[in-house]
Amino acid sequence: MCLKANLLIIYKRDKIYMKACSSGLSLLRDIIGYMKTDMGDKKIRSVRLTDFVVKMIAFNAIILGGLILAVSYLFFYRQITEVYDDVARAITGEAATQLDNELIKRFVDECDSILSSVDDPLNAYNNDLDSYLNHYKAVPEEEDxxxxxxxxxxxxxGTEATEIDFVIMYPEREYGIYVMDARDVAAIPCGEMFEVSSKNFDKKTKLFKGFYSRSKYFGILRTDGVLIYADKSAGVYAYLTADIPTSKINDRFISFIISSTLAAIILAIVVCLLIAYFIKKNMVKPIMHISDLAEKYAEGYEERSLKHEDNVKLVFGDIPCSRITEANDLLSSMQKMEQEINSYIKNLDTVTREQERIRIELDTASAIQAAMLPDATDPFPGRDEFEIFASAKAAKEVGGDFYDFFLIDEDHLGLVIADVSGKGVPAALFMMACKIIIKNLAIAGLSPSKTLMKANEQICSNNKEGMFVTVWFGILSIKEKKLVASSAGHEYPFIKKGDRFDIFKDPHGIILGGMEGVKYKDYEIELEKGDTILVYTDGVVEATDKDKKMFGSKRLLESLNKEPNLDPKALIGHVIEDVNAFVGDEKQFDDLTMMCIRID
Structure with a gap:
């Protein structure tokens, strides 16, 4: 935010807002109002700093507690899984060392032989379970x-296991069978099938892979085991596995995590309250003190602004109001702002009067410049051989573009359009001089090329500022319907013959004021009834939209050919509408001037 003359200028969210203020008092009120509201009187939702900090710390404490809970559980999950697997492997490993390897091999071979004797065992298991299991009936009856x-x-x-199983896995077939369930009640029958997948078998190591499952009686179980027999060539692997219940340890851990998290949240809330008390004492109160001083300053502002005293006692004072450096920095900034506003008040009236004087002078200059251009509303009453119209719109209060049309004699019409380098007052003054020079030379009876050559000599003879102008000058023979024209670096005209406009690439000379001794060329165009000529300045084709794209000659040609038979005034109005629609809300950066003549 900054102050300039009687303007309030605010830079916010990559945009600049400006607001005129009628007096210093209204300026200060607008500043204070801006601090309380958004642009466009949109209310900003306010909240006490203490409440905000308390809520944020409480919220962060809850989030932190949740994160602690999640991270702790994930860490526990990995650690406890390793513990369960170690317990299961220790139990089955102890059992494997005490079992007879020959007996293990015998049961594996016997069950594998029975499985091989069944046609399509997986189908038999799924469709006729009793008949399938009957093949293994004799195995559990053996004494061994x-x-x-x-x-x-x-x-x-004697262990924590709820179940110890002797199983055979066939990884290539993706199933396995139970050989033995070490339970005397509700045991899984010999030959019962189960799925072999990446969940319970590691194909790289050929080892049993631990997994979790849920039991109706024991809750969540962790199953792991050890290899007790392997025939890699046949793809047969036998394991002893154990199921370890997890409920007791999980319940204790979850209870511990919840208690710890609640304790952390309570501790965070206590710390939050202490921080809030500290903030209220050392930040909120000082800020409220500064706010009270600001209101006091605003209340007595009008009285001080009328006095314009040199030694005014500062409302904000010079005494630190807090142990917090930032709060004292804020007070110092307010003191500095008060001093600058007081200084600004002294010069505001003078600056305002000076601005008003400049504005009046610019308005007067704009009116004078407009009066210099010929009136395009029925400029030649009683002449029905042609119809002419022109339009000029300056980018600033005064511009550098100009047009002119005048009768040299009863049969010759002079046509001029020009674009002076630069904008504003210098360009306007240079434009007036160029207009007078060209018209005087043309009325003297010189051809367009001679007129431009003489005009260039006069401009170059006293052009210390190095300004220049592009000019298109034509002389229309009204009876013969013939146009003789010459161009000093100006834009190509558009000419309609028949029912369509086309660009006419005329010979280009060097701009006027560019260098001395330049000669220009005339060219002739035979015209017929209904033919139309449009000349313009570069502000038309260089009009820019929000994407920095220019209107261009192509779009201008398309605009002209939408309704090519319009009269000159309507045609120029149509082009202006198309340019404005293309530009949108973008600011005009160059003068916009056009002149159109139709042969009737």
Whole structure:
């Protein structure tokens, strides 16, 4: 935000807002109002700093507690999984060392032989389970089988395991079978199938892969085991596996995590309240003190502004109001602002009067410049051989573009359009001089090329500022309907013959004021009834939209050919509408001038 003359200028969100203020008092009120409201009187939702800090800390404490809970659980999950796997492998490893390897091989071969004797065992298992399991009926009745099952059951009862199983896996077939379930009640029958997948088998290491499952009686179980037999060539692997319940440890851990998280949240809330108390004492109160001083300053502003005293006591004073450096910095900034506003008040009236004087002078200059251009509303009453219209719109209060049309004699019409370098007052003064020079030379009876050559000599003879002008000058023979023209670096005209406009690339000379001794060329155009000529300045084709794209000659030609048979005034109005629609809200940066004549 900055102050300039009697303007309030605010830079906000990459945009600049300006507001005129009638007096210093209204300026200060607008500043204070801006601090309380958004642009366009849009209310800003306010909140106390203490409340805001308390809410933010409480919110962050809850989020932090949740993060602690999540991270702790993930860490626990990995650690406890390793513990469960170690327990399961320790139990099954101990059992494997006490089992007879020959007996293990015998049961594996026997069950594998039975499986091989069944046609399409997977289909038999799914469609006729009883018949399928009947093939394995004799195996559990063997004495060695019963002894091994009792041994594993006794081992299970002395550990945390809820189940110890002897299984065979066929990874290539993606299924396995139970050989033995070391439970005396509700045991899984010999030959029962289960799925073998990446969930429970590691194809790289050929080892059993631990996994979690849910049991109706024991809750969540972790299953892992050890390899007790392998025939890699046949793709047969036998394992002892154990199921370890997880509920007791999980419940204790979750209870601990919840208690710890609640304690952390309570501690954070206590810390939050202490911080809020500190902020209120050392930040909020000082800011409120500064706010009170600002209101006091605003209330007594009008009285001070009328006195214009040199030694005015500062309302904001010079005493630190807080132990917080930022609060004292804010007070210092307010003191500096008060001093600058007081200084500004002294010069405001003088600056305002000076601006008003400049504005009046520019308005007068704009009126004088407009009066210098010929009136385009029926400029030649009683002449029905042609119809002419022109339009000029300056980018600033005064511009450098100009047009002119005048009768040299009863049969010859002079046509001029020009674009002076630069904008504003210098360009306007240079434009007036050029207009007078060209018209005087043309009335003297010189051809267009001779007129431009003489005009260039006069401009170059006293052109210390190095200004220049592009000019298109033509002389229309009204009876013969013939146009003789010459161009000093000006834009190409557009000419309609028949029912369509086309660009006419005429010979170009050097701009006037560019260098001495330049000669220009005339060219002739035979015209017929209904033919139309449009000349213009570069402000038309260089009009720019928000994407920095120019209107261009192509769009101008398309605009002219939408309705090419319009009269000159309507045609120029149509082009201006198209340019404005293309530019949108973008600011005009160059003068916009056009002149159109139609042969009737």
């Amino acid at each position: 089988y019963i002894k091994m099952q009792r041994f594993l059951e006794d081992l299970r009862k």
